[in-house]
Amino acid sequence: MSEWDAEFEVESESDEDPDFGPHGDARIDHAVASGTFTLDGQTFDVENNIxxxxxxxxxxxxxxxxxVTEILEVIANRRVIAILCTHGHDDHVRYAPDLGLATDxxxxxxxxxxxxxxxxxxxxxxxxxHDHQVIPIADVDLRVIHTPGHTPGSVCFYAEEFPGYPAGVVFTGDTLFEGGPGATGRSFSDHDQILESIRTKLLTLPDATVVKTGHxxxxxxGAERDNV
Incomplete structure (x- = not known):
């Protein structure tokens, strides 16, 4: 086990991590990157939210x-504390190691x-x-919600309190979109499981919670309750 994993094993018991911490008013910056997604011998053109x-x-x-260049432009001169992967599909993690090296x-x-x-x-x-893990950044806490279904290790990141979002905000990766659940039917996915994850872990959030998706x-x- 690496020092980082060991640190998180200990801190997951208290749901905090001292390596993260509050430093000011939080904001969300956004960009869209174009590329491909490959799985099960098929390749698709996709656009991903950053x-x-x-x-x-x-x-x-x-x-x-x-x-990586586009992501670095959004980061600008800030210190990157961590790169958080919503799941392991190549269109979400292809450049994660390179970005990690570029930003330490x-x-x-x-x-x-x-x-x-x-x-x-x-x-x-x-x-x-890990499920329930809390990642403090700026003046907000991002809580990890394990939402298997699109992939076994899919997670969402939920901030109950966030400046400009009175009912909070959740980053759902490919678990929940405008229109309903993320795709299943390919390797590693499970349709019944993604529905269970959304119904028991996301639809319990306030209706006005803003959902920021992977695509x-x-x-x-609230807008997605009837779509699940």
């Missing part, structure tokens, strides 16, 4: 698709998605994400 959460000094990056940041993935990660990368990520536009929890 989410950077932090303040003027520090940030975390949620997923690292397609283009750790790449974190739920361990249940290591088999998916290994379809793209030989070396493992720097550390793990496409924002939605809200």
């Amino acid at each position: 989410w950077v959460v932090g303040d003027d000094a520090e940030c975390v990056v949620i997923d690292a698709p397609h283009d 940041a750790r790449v974190l993935l739920h361990p249940d998605d290591l088999p998916v990660w290994r379809l793209t990368h030989r070396a493992p990520p720097s550390g793990s994400l 496409g536009p924002d939605t809200t929890i």
Whole structure:
């Protein structure tokens, strides 16, 4: 076990990590990157959302698709605390190791998605994400919600309190979109499981919670209740 994994094993008991911390007003920066997604012998053109959460000094990056240069432009001169992977599909993690090297940041993935990660990368990520883990950045807490279904280790990141979002905000990767659940029917996915994850872990959030997805536009929890 790496020092980073050991640190998270200890801190997951108290749901905090001292390596992260508040440094100012949080904001969400966004860009869209174009590229491809490959699985089960098929390749698709996709556009991915890049989410950077932090303040003027520090940030975390949620997923690292397609283009390191574009992500670095969003980061600007801030210190990157960690690269948080919503899941292990190549269109979300292809450039995570390169971005980690460029920013001296750790790449974190739920361990249940290591088999998916290994379809793209030989070396493992720097550390793990765990259900209920809390990642403080700027003046907000991002809580990890394990939402298996799209992949076994898919996670969402939920901030109950966030400046400009009165009912909070959740970053759902490919678990929940405008229009309903993420895709299943390919390797590592489970349709019944993604429905269970959304119904028991996401639809319990307030209706006005803003949903920021891995692809496409924002939605809200309330808007998706009838789509699940």
